Amino acid sequence: MKFERHTHCSLGDRIKRFTTAFAALAFGAACSLTSSVQAAEDPWPHKPVTVIVPSAAGGSGDVLSRIVLSHLARATNANFVVDNRPGAAGNIGMAMVKRAAPDGYTLGYGNINTLAVNPSLFSKLPYDVQRDFVPVGRMFSIYNLLVVRGDSPIKNVAELIALAKKEPGKLSYAAAGTGSSGHMGGELFKKMAGIDVLFIPYNGDPPSLTDLAGGRLDYTFTNASVAWPLVKSGKLRALAITSRERIPLYPNLPTLDESGLKGYENVSWGGLVFPKGTPQPIVDRVSAALEKVLKSDALRKELTDANASVGTGTREEFARFVASEQKKWGGVIESAHIPKQN
Template sequence: MNTIRLNARRTVLQAIAAASLGAALMPAAYAAEAFPNKPITLVVPFVAGGTTDILARIVGQSLGEELGQPVIIDNRAGAGGNIGGQFAARAPADGYTIFMGTVGTHAINEWLYKKMPFNPTKDFAPLTRVANVPNLLVANPAQPFKNVKELISYAQAHPGQVNFGSSGSGSSIHLSGELFKMMAKVDMVHIPYKGSAPAVTDLLGNQIAIMFDNMPSAIQHVRSGKLRPLAVTTAKRSPELPDVPTIAEAGVPGYEATSWFGLFAPTKTPADVQVKLHAAIIKVLQKPDVIKKIGDQGGEVVTESQAEFGKFIAAENEKWKQVVKTSGATAG
């Protein structure tokens, strides 16, 4: 009888222990399974209206539908994307804050700024590239030059009198201009803005002469005739503007500069959450309507693994390191 009671008691204690262990493990398992169970913030390190913002809103809307939770765009502009980058890097690493990084924030800035408020490599986990976007050399129609050769001739005859705007010091737009100055041997003045949109506004008002803008934020003004396209910065012509030559074709052989945009999570974000985010983003980037919307902006959708994106960033980092050093560009 005592043996039966002892065995019964042991069975009850084992059941209680198993239940306790299950309860202890359940929150972590449930949290991973339930992600996301609240809105996700997508930090954009530039002002609304620029290319980074346009792409973030296209992807963010569809990503929210895919994950079943709203994706809220949070524009935190300044310091060439470093303010937004710092904010996202310090956010809780739980998957509810992701970051739309660029060639500037993750391949240029650490060579351009004396002090960085975050480490692009150590503080972020790459999810996937979203798109490659050509930069488009555009001019206000009131300017006296109609093509690249005329621009070079005019700038050489008027050193320091042609100004070009950018979305900020150290942005790909800025360095596209610095690379042009170096290769075309012209003296032009850089005017940095806090984002592409205000720079385009001044370009439309002829407050600045030219701009090496990302195509999505400039193409609508080219199509309306408010801006004059001179050339694209990529090695090949853009399907969206097939009659516009490359800068290399137009008079500066060997010139090439491409902007890219990608999504990141704070580096300590749980691996399973990163995997879920990556899978959802890839699904979004394969949707025909998303491909078309990005294509309409002059962009080319890119999908890749997290490892592939990491290798790409490493190569870009080395490339732009050399451009910054050669051009002597500095910021902050």
């Protein structure tokens, strides 16, 4: 016959065991409460932040954004992961930003095209700048050069305008695609100078500069960093820069404003936006950190070395700047009778 041994606990043992279990439970609850309080105090960031850049990797917007984001990461203790989403003049990437969860873990790179030009250039956009995005701040500005071929008889802006007026409809200029900053700058130049010239869109700056150097074009508005090596080599001649004031990197280049077109300015800029609905404390934190890093000498030097200038202003000023740029380029598109894009 088999016997089973039963163990009986005394009342004291049971009280001791209950007390131990309760203490463990209380400790766990206290730890959980502490973690909850810490999470409430510092809810962001707990995971990597995706930054959607609606252009190809290696382009100026991508490169400059990564420079700024590296400084912003240190200031916010965040890990920013760039996700390049080119296509449809940036509309594909911006639509992704719009659809992203507004939890602070998706940022968008918006620039002169996606935030200011496209609303007037396209018959239908998959996003609305004011309704779908929250501005964070402007990161940087880059400028275009007005250039002619190296052996051109045109030595300055006044001579170019005089020739265009003498031969209306005969001169041609190029830029990297319809709606690009070079195109918009060229149309603003036409409007302010009162000239009639032909615009020829190209698929990027390099092929247009090749044709310009070869004498197949009369002038072009193109990114300073792309054109400058050809200017230094003598293949092109820079007549002016499109900034309102002279740039330290090109101290001897006059502005178009100086050259007789008072008020002319064509700046390619880029900034950050959150999807609408992102918690305000997160927006404020990132915006304040961006404003701080943009004042650092280290970032200023890195951007200058990359042919760019640091952005300026607060989040509110960035919002007003975007609105003013929309109005400005919308007026240029209308006056130039540029057909709506689909």
